[in-house]
Amino acid sequence: MKFPVINKQHLLFSIILGIVGLLINCYPIQFFANVQFVLGNTATVIAAVLMGPWYALLTAMFASTGLMINWDSPHVYLFFGLEALFLGFARRRDIYALYADAIYWLVIGVPLVYLYVTFIMDIPSSHLGFIIAKQGVNGLVYTSLASLLILAIPKLWFFKDKVKDRQRRMLSSQLTYFFTLMVTLTLLFSALIFNYYFLERQQTMLKQNINDAVSHLATSAQNYISSHKTVIANAANQLTIAADDPLQWQAILTNLHKSYPGFISMLIANPQAQIIAASPQSRLLSQNKAHSVNIKDRDYFIESFYNHRLFVSSVFQGRGFGDDYIIAMSAPFYTDEQKGTTAGVIEGSLDLNHFSHIDQHGEYTSDEYVVMVDEQNQIIYASEKLGLSSLAPFDFVVNDGVYRTSLELLNIEKPNSIVPEYIYAHQTLDNGWTVYILKEFSPLLKLAEEQMFNSFLMLLISIVCTFYISKKLSALLTVPLEAVASQFSPSSLDSNKSSSIDENSPKEVFSLYQRLVATKQQLIDHQIELEDMVAKRTEELEKANRKLKELVDRDPLTGLYNRRYAERKFTDLLDFCLRSDQNITVALLDLDLFKRINDNYGHLAGDECLRIFAQLLQKYFKRDIDIIARYGGEEFLLILPLTNDLHIEHHLNSFREALAVFDIISPEDQKSFNVTVSIGAISASAKYADELDKWIKIADDNLYQAKQHGRNKTIIHIINE
Structure with missing residues (x-):
């Protein structure tokens, strides 16, 4: 087996290109979500066009190492290594780099990305289209840039021992490619800039909406808590006035509860922590039942009775007097207005279903959810679709991975996933509670995918139209030149102008034709003179050649x-x-x-x-x-x-x-x-x-x-x- 000879200059240049690509790929340009432009692969395309597949593969390995450092994903060596080989072999077959790269991603790259994402990466299927689309866009971007650099840098035109065309290209095909390349670059960057600002605006609007929603919910919750705290405080003052008549306590409590149904239940306990009065009374089976329930171990009794303050508890599950998940608000009342001796404690169990009502009837979209936690991070309320339980800790992970966005992101179901699940905003209330509004991230990604897909579909249509128009335009430029060339070819016997070369032809072409006609006549005159001169010179040259041959074959001394x-x-x-x-x-x-x-x-x-x-x-x-x-x-x-x-x-x-x-x-x-x-x-x-x-x-x-x-x-x- 014969191995190809290694060109040391090509080897050195491919390594230099690879190192440049590695450094650039260490800092990919963020666009949106996980879309990053890997412009370092421009070096791989340049190597493929100038030096062929194997040197391009070496460059690709270096450049892909920058992405490996950044992404920690070895698939880059496979995808971009195959791309380098494909572009190199396509160059040997005279296929332009932009066309070859488009073919690679359609035929090889996209199926490989699909298989890799489906079977190896833990990414939802809803993200698949976006991920596949971004790879193709990346390829178009850096291939277009590489082709433009090769055209813009004269030293690369004359690169020593570069890959030569197998057949000389036609001017029309070169012009078509150059026009297509320029239009592709222009439309590509226009579409990217448009999509960038469109997505930035969507994020800004989304961020504003979700912040408004959490602010509204926090204000509503704050007012809900504050108003009920006021109710408890006023009720305590009223009971202080009626402290000497315990028979009135039940009536006061019942009327108060009817006025403020935000409480699931209300109760009054004496200094021995026994329930004296309760509302609704239906929860009590008998008077004996009321006295048998003792709440001396409850925080709301201890804090209010012994510390003489209005107290709001964390969320907990009721006991004895109902088993709902509640938040207790309690306050002490006294035997006299001087508040010398505590006569008892009034408590109201706040109805947490109020937040469910706000969630269900609030101005939220179907992909927005509510979570409310107390100061101990226990869930007070969570939207049903989230599947979170009350009293459970609210565990989540802030997602600050590879997905670039101006929004705050978090994960609940899959905390270790690089793919964010929710956009969120939160606000802390005066009592230490925190309100969260969560919005699914996938709809935004889907919007971005649709927007980019539509933009690049229009781009593809524009490129096809540009290719067709460029081909026609190049023909308009080259057909007259071909007609001029045919007029002066040896096979042309008629020296008259053809129908394609007349006053309607481009001015420069027609002027060239007229000068060539005049030059042709001069050449004919000179040719006649030269033929006579050549005949004489040929005869003299033949004689000299015969003599020279004899001198070459004979010994000058002996003549042998x-x-x-x-x-x-x-x-x-x-x-x-x-x-x-x-x-x-x-x-x-x-x-x-x-x-x-x-x-x-x-x-x-x-x-x-x-x-x-x-x-x-x-x-x-x-x-x-x-x-x-x-x-x-x-x-x-x-x-x-x-x-x-x-x-x-x-x-x-x-x-x-x-x-x-x-x-x-x-x-x-x-x-x-x-x-x-x-x-x-x-x-x-x-x-x-x-x-x-x-x-x-x-x-x-x-x-x-x-x-x-x-x-x-x-x-x-x-x-x-």
């Missing part, structure tokens, strides 16, 4: 072919001999003691010796098919095709003997000298070997033997099949 030419031509000669099943002779010739000639007669004499030697070779081996080459220094190579084994050795010896008696005149001192040559050769069928080196190896070995046996000898191996 050089070693490179011989090696190149050997293959052709070999094929020729193979077809006719003929022999080839390869011989190496080396001048004996050539260094002495240079030492004794000078280098000019050595050069003259080489020239004479070459001329003599050409005289003896003069067939057109023979190759005579200077192999190097004083060494020469013969390649002789179509040779006869019986005559070749004789012919080589004839040359050797002729050279030995040939007088060579030194150019410097006109002295004559002779030179001998040693020859090593091989003669064999062309089938022997198809590489020249194997032939030369044997010839060179034979040459060595000739030198070792005294020089001026010919040693040849004749190899038969």
Whole structure:
């Protein structure tokens, strides 16, 4: 398996982009609820467009770490890692990043988010649409930004070794994409800003309404308690006046209770904490029953009788004289107006169903609930739908998690959930009670979801319309240019204007066409001149090339072919001999003691010796098919095709003997000298070997033997099949 080569520059750049993305993603931009814009993923898109999928994956891992730090949710590595790979491979197929990212979230991203939220996260199904929508919106935002940055930063245009288009893009498709990108960004941010301010206004209105509701309820409860405290205080004063006549106490109590039905029951106790009078009297089975009920352990008796004060109790369950959940209000009355001796205690059990009446007939919506607790945080009253019991502590958790909102949020049923359950407002009464108004959070989230869905549905429709209009507009711009190009293409035979290029065409295009027509005529005139000049220059160049080729293939001193030419031509000669099943002779010739000639007669004499030697070779081996080459220094190579084994050795010896008696005149001192040559050769069928080196190896070995046996000898191996 072949692994791709790692581009160090791409690797470094992808890491830098990843670190930048990580830092940005550590501070995501809050929008509403759990919608956060993760602009750090812009770096991933840039890496995918410029460097392909694998470098983009590396960048995505870094950038996603910022979200992991923030959200503590490992799903970001899966979602955004797959997105990086998808965008990278789409870029290799020439798909624009914005289109590719839209496809990714529709086909892959949204199903993955749905499965993750459904099976892993503890989030209500009502939140599902909002969560899925925000992921797609996020993708459009940072992909659009990345595409815009690539267009806006010239250095990214010329990024070294970036991913190239497989096919050159058409100008119309480029213009369409640019128009779509700009309109998408404009509409996207417009929709986001509109939705942001819309939701802010909704929150402000909701906060105002819920605060007004809790203020109204608190005022009503405060007035309810204060008025009944006043009733108890006045009743105590009235009983002080009638303290010397206990027979009047029952009548006073009964009339008082009829006037103030806010009390479930009322009673009067003597100093021994025995009930003397009660209302309604139906609750007492007999006079004996009244005296048998003792309340000396009740706070309302103790506080009023011993501490001489008007007392309001916490919520508790009645005993003996009814078992309702009540709040007792009590006050002492005295034997005289100087309040010297306590004659007894009057108590009224406040009817908590009054708050139920306020809850049911108040101006609250169906998703608003009431909770009232006493100073010990015991529930006095709670709306039935909440399922909270009286006397139970009111346990809740303030939700200050990832859901961004200007409202106060809390959880009751699922205290550990990141999803808030209720919006709330509260107010504390003068007696330490606290009133809460709760409103379900999901309707607000549903409103936000519907608002965003409608906005982005309009955005999608606008993008489709923009794409169509941009395509038509780009065609309007490019069709005239294509018409101009076709007029001057080699296939165009008619030089007249086509119907698409006339006075109705854009001014710039028509002006370009006119200038090109004038330029074309000038080019035709120049072309005729150039053709004549080129013909002459071509002939001269061919002559120069032939001469140059000869210079390249020949040795400048001897005029013979050089070693490179011989090696190149050997293959052709070999094929020729193979077809006719003929022999080839390869011989190496080396001048004996050539260094002495240079030492004794000078280098000019050595050069003259080489020239004479070459001329003599050409005289003896003069067939057109023979190759005579200077192999190097004083060494020469013969390649002789179509040779006869019986005559070749004789012919080589004839040359050797002729050279030995040939007088060579030194150019410097006109002295004559002779030179001998040693020859090593091989003669064999062309089938022997198809590489020249194997032939030369044997010839060179034979040459060595000739030198070792005294020089001026010919040693040849004749190899038969």
